[in-house]
Amino acid sequence: MSDEQIPMVATPTAEHHREPFGIGESSPRISWKTTAPADWTQQAFQIEVARTDVTHRTDWVTSEDSVLVDWPHRPLTSRERSDIRVRVRGGDGTASEWSPALRLETGLLEPADWTARAIAPEEPNEPERSDAERRPPLLRKEFAVGAADVERARLYVTAHGLYEIEINGRRVGDHVLAPGWTSYTHRLRYQTHDVTDHLRAGANAIGACLADGWYRGRLGFGGGHTDLYGDRVALIAQLEIVHRDGTVTLIATDTSWRAGRGPILSSGLLDGESYDARHELPGWSSPGFDDADWSPVDLVARDPATLIAPTGPPVRCTEEISPVLVTALDADRLLVDFGQNLVGRVRITVAGPAGHTVVIRHAEVLQDGELCVRPLRDAVSVDRYVLAGTGSETWEPRFTIHGFRYAEITGWRGGDPNRDIVARVHHTDMTRTGWFACSDEQVNRLHENVVWSLRGNFVDIPTDCPQRDERLGWTGDIQVFAPTAAFLYDCHGMLASWLRDVSVEQHDDGTVPWYVPAIPGGPQWTPTRPGAGWGDVVALTPWDLYQASGDTALLAAQYDSARRWVDLITELADESGLWNRGYQLGDWLDPFAPPDDPGAGRTDRHLIATAYYAWSLRHVAWTAEVLGRKDDRERYEELARRVRQAFTDEYVLPSGLMTSDTQTAYAVALRFDLLPDAAARADAGRRLAELVASGGHTIQTGFIGTPLVAPALSATEHDDTAYALLLQQECPSWLYALRHDATTIWERWDSMLPDGTVNPGEMTSFNHYALGAVAQWLHTTVAGLNASTPGYHDILFRPRPGGGITWASAVHESPYGRVAIRWEQQESELTVEATVPTGATGRIEWPDGAVTHLPTGTTTTSRPTAAPTNR
Numbered sequence: 001m002s003d004e005q006i007p008m009v010a011t012p013t014a015e016h017h018r019e020p021f022g023i024g025e026s027s028p029r030i031s032w033k034t035t036a037p038a039d040w041t042q043q044a045f046q047i048e049v050a051r052t053d054v055t056h057r058t059d060w061v062t063s064e065d066s067v068l069v070d071w072p073h074r075p076l077t078s079r080e081r082s083d084i085r086v087r088v089r090g091g092d093g094t095a096s097e098w099s100p101a102l103r104l105e106t107g108l109l110e111p112a113d114w115t116a117r118a119i120a121p122e123e124p125n126e127p128e129r130s131d132a133e134r135r136p137p138l139l140r141k142e143f144a145v146g147a148a149d150v151e152r153a154r155l156y157v158t159a160h161g162l163y164e165i166e167i168n169g170r171r172v173g174d175h176v177l178a179p180g181w182t183s184y185t186h187r188l189r190y191q192t193h194d195v196t197d198h199l200r201a202g203a204n205a206i207g208a209c210l211a212d213g214w215y216r217g218r219l220g221f222g223g224g225h226t227d228l229y230g231d232r233v234a235l236i237a238q239l240e241i242v243h244r245d246g247t248v249t250l251i252a253t254d255t256s257w258r259a260g261r262g263p264i265l266s267s268g269l270l271d272g273e274s275y276d277a278r279h280e281l282p283g284w285s286s287p288g289f290d291d292a293d294w295s296p297v298d299l300v301a302r303d304p305a306t307l308i309a310p311t312g313p314p315v316r317c318t319e320e321i322s323p324v325l326v327t328a329l330d331a332d333r334l335l336v337d338f339g340q341n342l343v344g345r346v347r348i349t350v351a352g353p354a355g356h357t358v359v360i361r362h363a364e365v366l367q368d369g370e371l372c373v374r375p376l377r378d379a380v381s382v383d384r385y386v387l388a389g390t391g392s393e394t395w396e397p398r399f400t401i402h403g404f405r406y407a408e409i410t411g412w413r414g415g416d417p418n419r420d421i422v423a424r425v426h427h428t429d430m431t432r433t434g435w436f437a438c439s440d441e442q443v444n445r446l447h448e449n450v451v452w453s454l455r456g457n458f459v460d461i462p463t464d465c466p467q468r469d470e471r472l473g474w475t476g477d478i479q480v481f482a483p484t485a486a487f488l489y490d491c492h493g494m495l496a497s498w499l500r501d502v503s504v505e506q507h508d509d510g511t512v513p514w515y516v517p518a519i520p521g522g523p524q525w526t527p528t529r530p531g532a533g534w535g536d537v538v539a540l541t542p543w544d545l546y547q548a549s550g551d552t553a554l555l556a557a558q559y560d561s562a563r564r565w566v567d568l569i570t571e572l573a574d575e576s577g578l579w580n581r582g583y584q585l586g587d588w589l590d591p592f593a594p595p596d597d598p599g600a601g602r603t604d605r606h607l608i609a610t611a612y613y614a615w616s617l618r619h620v621a622w623t624a625e626v627l628g629r630k631d632d633r634e635r636y637e638e639l640a641r642r643v644r645q646a647f648t649d650e651y652v653l654p655s656g657l658m659t660s661d662t663q664t665a666y667a668v669a670l671r672f673d674l675l676p677d678a679a680a681r682a683d684a685g686r687r688l689a690e691l692v693a694s695g696g697h698t699i700q701t702g703f704i705g706t707p708l709v710a711p712a713l714s715a716t717e718h719d720d721t722a723y724a725l726l727l728q729q730e731c732p733s734w735l736y737a738l739r740h741d742a743t744t745i746w747e748r749w750d751s752m753l754p755d756g757t758v759n760p761g762e763m764t765s766f767n768h769y770a771l772g773a774v775a776q777w778l779h780t781t782v783a784g785l786n787a788s789t790p791g792y793h794d795i796l797f798r799p800r801p802g803g804g805i806t807w808a809s810a811v812h813e814s815p816y817g818r819v820a821i822r823w824e825q826q827e828s829e830l831t832v833e834a835t836v837p838t839g840a841t842g843r844i845e846w847p848d849g850a851v852t853h854l855p856t857g858t859t860t861t862s863r864p865t866a867a868p869t870n871r
Contacts, residue, residue: 022192024309354389550791685716
């Protein structure tokens, strides 16, 4: 048998970890991907777990499973390392070689594993905390290590606030804004670092810099709030050094540490950072530094039971972007255009006299040739660097982040700004899993804008926008965008963590906050009221992630949260099942809503509320079925049927029209399957297409309707209308923004007005991913790549050419491997090249309804078909 015919197994993975180091699961599920000949199918597998004390190898397990397979041995303990290998066997008896080994290591799994205490700089005697006391502190401790006998060293670390940590003058790790933002009262993430190479024989030192971050920094709109979780930043660090003889040296935060102040004068996520290089303390995190004038530390309360390991990757710098244009303004000001609206920070290299200050201001857009900062509202977004005067100095803020395309730099003393000014892009370092392209470059740019908005708003939590005084985890935004996100990136671990925060912050009666973590938000948002489309995130988003990954454990973890939500709405609804009372946001930012009331769209808010109630009930029923909860399934199915009937009776007229004769109403009714029969669906589809056409194929929907309207048109055989909607360039439309050089998705369809001025409304973000949910229609309909069953175990290729687009492609790295399609329309023939990974099945459903079943591997096939419609 040739090498090409022998299956090969790639390095396995554990849970959804990109880096399975310091994980919190004692029995992590294992997945693997196999490359094999087209006619090969897995019939059995073996998993080998090499542990410190034993190597366990399963017998051959007869199964086709290769995704999230149960841990095959006794649970791991804290700090335990293991190497995981897999091999597979086909029905013909052909077995693969063992895969490369996955090295994984657990973190601290039990509260009793923690010796470290939370420490903070000594509390001042004055009753009022001065600005100096809010200055980011430094903490340090010296310790000794025996002569060259270290086998390994691990640092387990977290903070109240943000931290960066150093050992012997060298930074540990590359995490940014660690430990991230969680519902701190309930869950505080810690990180695990391998610091073996940081240590030296003899004297050593460890030092940390802390900042306010989300813990006690200013957050939210309307001026914001400080000290939301506590009024003192603190460090929890536990360094465990394992020697070759098995003994352990433990260096943990306690009252023996010392506290001082460094060169960071102030730092806030909304306000920016000020740094005075004249106050730098060379060697402060190295042994031998004189800290005699530093102060003692206090112990701060923190229950170790609330310390949790991450389930997703950290925030990192993922890209650097140089300026595309630098313009010299008056005096010593530079206006820098990076050509891309991004989220991150500016790094500068400057030289000048001691005490000279360089100021960096940030904005997403220009108006009249200057930064337009009004959309930032109360976010200051200004960084300041005071030079030490020691020659060439390179600086980047450490504990803040900005949303910007443009930077104004005052006091520039650098060399070539195109070389010495760099924008560094920061976001949660997820693995990219999805791509799209087509023959229309404007559509490609639109898709790229969606990707950039996702990157900029997936900064530890899924935020609404990254620039103004908000940056909150709005539940409605991710609810509509989750399918798009899960196609483009492996965001499962990150969103699973955020959903746990949603469930712990869910009210006792089942109410879901508008945004999580929840902070005060003014009378419109506090106290929280149940809101359709937003609270439904607990029922819909776990299901969307399950569809992308096949992970039933996430459904189980979030089931109680979903059930509590629909049970609450059952109590709020009337006897027929209508959710027809209470405050609702409706089709938020409908372009016809008045500027001062973005929820006052043309679609009845309670029509939308009842539709979401029915849709969430169905999802809870489906989830109950997956989880084997038969009684719950039957109960919620019956409730869903009742609400569906109530919806039809109340909102669908005998003529077939709806009481709200709007695009959103028909799209919701169609996509949520709320119409009584096929004839009613056809009528609704025709009316939706008429409304889109009569509106000049411009957008007439808000946050609720926009993700649904193109799929609803396609589902009722109105692809041409959907394409015309997609390709419209007049305002409001997706492509209108491109005429104004948009490089991300806007919050409002007219965030920039046709005359080039910025919308005067308060909510005018230029980086807001929700309206970019149309990208999922690009993936599933324009390119035609669909998961027919959860986790892409069965793949449906269903391309629907149109709009004058002559070719399109999509690629997705699924749990089974690479799934891909590329189609090309040539006159009256449609050619499709499709890739099905080993372990999955696939089929093409052609525009004329014919079906072609595909083998694994890449297949190219053609079929006569009508040429795509030109606009």
